[in-house]
Amino acid sequence: MRIFPPLSISALRVLMVWSVVQLQNVSASCPQCSENADCYNSTHCICKDGFWTGPDSRIIIEPHVKCEDIDECQLGIPVCKDVSYCKNKIGTYICSCVVNYRIFNWVAGIVDIENPECYDETAVALIAYQSLGKYLNGSFFNKEGIQEVKLNSLIVSGAIHSEVKPVLSEPVLLTLQNTQPIDPRAEHICVHWEGSEEGGSWSTKGCSHMHTNDSYTTCKCFHLSSFAVLMALSLEEDSVLSALSVITYVGLSLSLLCLFLAAVTFLLCRPIQNISTTLHLQLSICLFLADLLFLTGINRTEPKILCSLIAGMLHYLYLASFMWMFLEGLHLFLTVRNLKVANYSSSGRFKKRFMYPVGYGIPAFIVTVSAITGHENYGTHTQVMTFKAIVQLFVLGCSWGIGLFMVFEFGKTVRLIIAYLFTIINVLQGVLIFVVHCLLNRQVRMEYKKWFHKMQKSAEIESTEMSYSTTHTKMVSSTPKSRYGLI
Missing domain, CATH: 2.60.220.50 (Chondroitinase Ac; Chain A, domain 3)
Structure with missing residues (x-):
């Protein structure tokens, strides 16, 4: 065992204290570290992981010393698999797969698996x-x-x-x-x-x-894992659809009654018959037939031929309704432009010989072209429902704006409100036609009063005749007769 003299020990202590003081003097305030180095313990700079100042050294003593990248691949530090090779990067390394390495796939074309790792034959x-x-x-x-x-x-x-x-x-x-x-x-x-x-x-x-x-x-x-596809119906969505279905069927039934009364009014009320009532009559007939077919045939998806026929008829009837509504708007525009009073005695410049070819001919042409070019689009329950929702944007004048918002994505509550408004206004179109063009029209109300008076008089006359006939029969049956039939 070697024993140091007291003087040597004292000198060694002084040397150690001097080294620490020198280190603290160099970086006591931890000056700005060089690239790829961080301040450590507020006293000195040290190289980041993946860098060094030299073999097995990361502490920076002198300000001019820089941190250099460690080539882990050359030193043999990483352990890459046989099917991969080491690739050095600044501050790190990666194991890359061999380019020609294949992953066997027994079901190519059905499932595609991208795998960044290098496995053995898989x-x-x-x-x-x-x-x-x-x-x-x-x-x-x-x-x-x-x-x-x-x-x-x-x-x-x-x-x-x-x-x-x-x-x-x-x-x-x-x-x-x-x-x-x-x-x-x-x-x-x-x-x-x-x-x-x-x-x-x-x-x-x-x-x-x-x-x-x-x-x-x-x-x-x-x-x-083991996969499958489930088809589920939401309770909330089902309740909403049920409510909308009830509104649809009740509203369309009421509209059918009003459209029938409106059509009879426009057809039989002679004093008000003119261009306007002709347009109202054709629109009422088209909507009546379309709503009736919708109520009775929208759920008939089998057989395929019947389903396609119903879809084509709905397509035609709703397009015809749209065209007649367009003609009504055009007639109103011409009337206002020429500063004419829109009443039931003015025919204006609207020509009947152009009305029917446009009102019924153009929809027939569109449906014919659609049937020839895309007959497979007629038939499914979903396509019929989608078609009706789109066509209603144009057919029903009051609801086209609301229907437009159904195309865009909104929150659940907003979409629910739009769906209810759209359904209610759509199914009550027939009621609106009857109220606006019949009940709110003074001439029509006067004709209704005449009809009711005639019906009342007819009922009174019939009741009087029946009463007279009954009285006369009683009097004849109560008259005494002789044995030989003479009084």
């Missing part, structure tokens, strides 16, 4: 179960506000066989075929089977719905 498989849906049906999906949950696809399981468990950085896109007809009111939910101690259930965690058409549904999931 197999991707999808298995479709034909009858498993009978047992793992929609009853295993629990969510508040949802009813009538149905399984609308085969159950499909996806798996990747690899020695290393894969982590999907990009979602898996699954396109599953629909097994049931699409309900336009229903919500399509992409789910996967999640096991639990109770047995398991369908879950939406990690999966989302992308698109649905009449044949297929596309789902996006960030993991591989």
Whole structure:
């Protein structure tokens, strides 16, 4: 054991204190550190991770010393797999896959898996179960506000066989075929089977719905499991649709009655017959037939030929209604422009020989062209409903502005208010026509009074005749007769 003399120990202590003082003097206030360096403990600068001032040194003693990048790949620090190679970057490194390395895919074209990691040979498989849906049906999906949950696809399981468990950085896109007809009111939910101690259930965690058409549904999931598509109807949405259906049927029934009375008025009330009443009559007839066909045939989607015929007739009748409303507006414009009084005795410049070809000919031409070029568009329940909603924007004068807002995206409450207003105004169009053109018209009211007086007089005359006939019969039956038939 070597023993230092007291003087040597004292000198060593002085040297250590001097070194510390020198270090503190250099960076006591922690001056601005160079690039790729940080201030440490408010006393000195130190290189960031991935940088050094020299082998095994990161502390900066002198201000002119700079931090240089560490080439981890050259030093052999990282451990990359056989199918990858080390690639140095400033301050770090990455393991890149070999360009020619392949990931085998048994179901190419059905599922595409992007994988940033380098695995050994990997197999991707999808298995479709034909009858498993009978047992793992929609009853295993629990969510508040949802009813009538149905399984609308085969159950499909996806798996990747690899020695290393894969982590999907990009979602898996699954396109599953629909097994049931699409309900336009229903919500399509992409789910996967999640096991639990109770047995398991369908879950939406990690999966989302992308698109649905009449044949297929596309789902996006960030993991591989057993997948399926559920078709569910919301309780709240179902109640709203039921309320709108009641309003529609009650309102259209009332409109049918008013349109019938209005058409009879315009047809039989001779003193008011002119160009205006002709336009009102044709519009009332078109709307009456369209509403009647809608009430009786909108839900008849089978057979296909009948459904297509109903769709084509609705198309024609609503287009004809639009054209007659356009002619009414044009007639009113010409009347005002020529400073004429709009009453029931002026015919203006409107020519009847142009009215009928425009009112009925143009819609017939449009429907014919549509049937020839796109006959497959006539037929489904959804297409008929969508067509009616769009055409009503133009047909019903009071509601076209409201109907326009239904095209845009709004909040749930706003859309609900718009839907109710749109439905109520639409179905009451016949009532509006009868009230405006009949009940609020003085000449029509006078004709109604004449009709009622005539009906009342006819009833009184008939009642008098019946009373006289009854009295006369009683008098004849009570007259005494002789034995030989003489008094």
